[in-house]
Amino acid sequence: MEVAAFYGFSILAIASALFILFSKNLIYGAFALFLAFLGVAALYVLAGADFLGVTQIMIYVGGILVLLIFGIMLTQKTKSDDPKVHNRVEILIKREIWGFLIGTGLFVFLIKIIISADFKMAGDSISSKSTIKTIGVELMTSHLLPFEIAAILLLVTLVGAAYLAMNRNPAS
Amino acid sequence: MTSIPIHHYLIVAAALFCIGLAIAITKRHFIGILLGIELMLNAVNINLVAFSRYDPERLSGQLFALFVIVVAAAEVTVALAIILRVYGYFKSVDPDEVDELKQ
Numbered sequence: 143m144e145v146a147a148f149y150g151f152s153i154l155a156i157a158s159a160l161f162i163l164f165s166k167n168l169i170y171g172a173f174a175l176f177l178a179f180l181g182v183a184a185l186y187v188l189a190g191a192d193f194l195g196v197t198q199i200m201i202y203v204g205g206i207l208v209l210l211i212f213g214i215m216l217t218q219k220t221k222s223d224d225p226k227v228h229n230r231v232e233i234l235i236k237r238e239i240w241g242f243l244i245g246t247g248l249f250v251f252l253i254k255i256i257i258s259a260d261f262k263m264a265g266d267s268i269s270s271k272s273t274i275k276t277i278g279v280e281l282m283t284s285h286l287l288p289f290e291i292a293a294i295l296l297l298v299t300l301v302g303a304a305y306l307a308m309n310r311n312p313a314s
Numbered sequence: 315m316t317s318i319p320i321h322h323y324l325i326v327a328a329a330l331f332c333i334g335l336a337i338a339i340t341k342r343h344f345i346g347i348l349l350g351i352e353l354m355l356n357a358v359n360i361n362l363v364a365f366s367r368y369d370p371e372r373l374s375g376q377l378f379a380l381f382v383i384v385v386a387a388a389e390v391t392v393a394l395a396i397i398l399r400v401y402g403y404f405k406s407v408d409p410d411e412v413d414e415l416k417q
Binding site: 144145148152155156159160162163168171172175178179182185186188189190191193194197198201202205206209210212213214216217234237238240241242244245246248249252253256257261263264266267273276277280281284285288292295296299300302303304306307309 | 318320321322323324325326328329330331332333334335336337339340342343344345346348349350352353356359360363364366367368370371372373376377379380381383384385386387388390391392394395396397398399401402407
């Protein structure tokens with residue numbers, strides 16, 4: 143059952159990623175990215191990270207994906223009635239070849255490394271209990287400094303993004 | 315919980331990472347490149363979470379993945395703000411056409 147779920151969600155994530163790669167319309171790509179994020183969240187849960195799975199859905203699907211779709215819609219070039227023209231991304235054949243070569247080359251390289259690697263896991267495997275308590279305690283004790291830095295980073299990002307995206311020329 | 319070997323997680327993550335890299339290379343659109351980068355960050359997070367399965371007392375991998383998610387959110391926000399400014403100035407989202415700081 144668990145094995146079937148793992149392979150099902152893996153195939154879902156990889157198939158949606160391939161759909162983004164081959165689709166010409168960025169809006170479809172963004173919606174396929176939604177499916178890919180859901181598949182990755184399911185993989186987190188299957189690996190015993192329940193809190194991270196929920197965080198992934200909340201932040202990526204609720205925040206980042208909505209922002210990306212806003213960005214795609216705000217940067218539309220052409221206004222026309224033909225639905226196939228909107229958001230089209232022209233891809234040069236040279237870039238296609240380079241992307242294919244680099245992607246498959248890196249994939250073969252990584253697969254060789256993963257197959258030849260022999261991991262000896264020292265610790266016990268995770269039990270079925272929730273990870274929220276451990277994550278909370280770790281965040282508030284040994285990882286307190288990165289936690290605070292992340293908070294400041296988010297504040298700076300908020301102010302900076304609002305300032306950058308501000309329309310300085312109201313006439314245009 | 316341990317029925318799936320860790321190699322399978324790593325192979326899925328490697329496939330997602332390479333697809334994300336190919337997306338970031340081939341798309342001629344700033345937001346298309348961002349989609350690829352997001353996919354690559356997710357693939358890295360799968361690796362971290364998969365290794366964190368064997369570290370139930372401290373969960374270092376999951377904490378690292380949490381910080382990666384936070385930084386990814388910050389990165390996307392700033393990148394979109396910059397893309398909107400660049401689009402307002404150059405009227406283009408093609409990285410090949412935007413190669414100067416000033417027009």
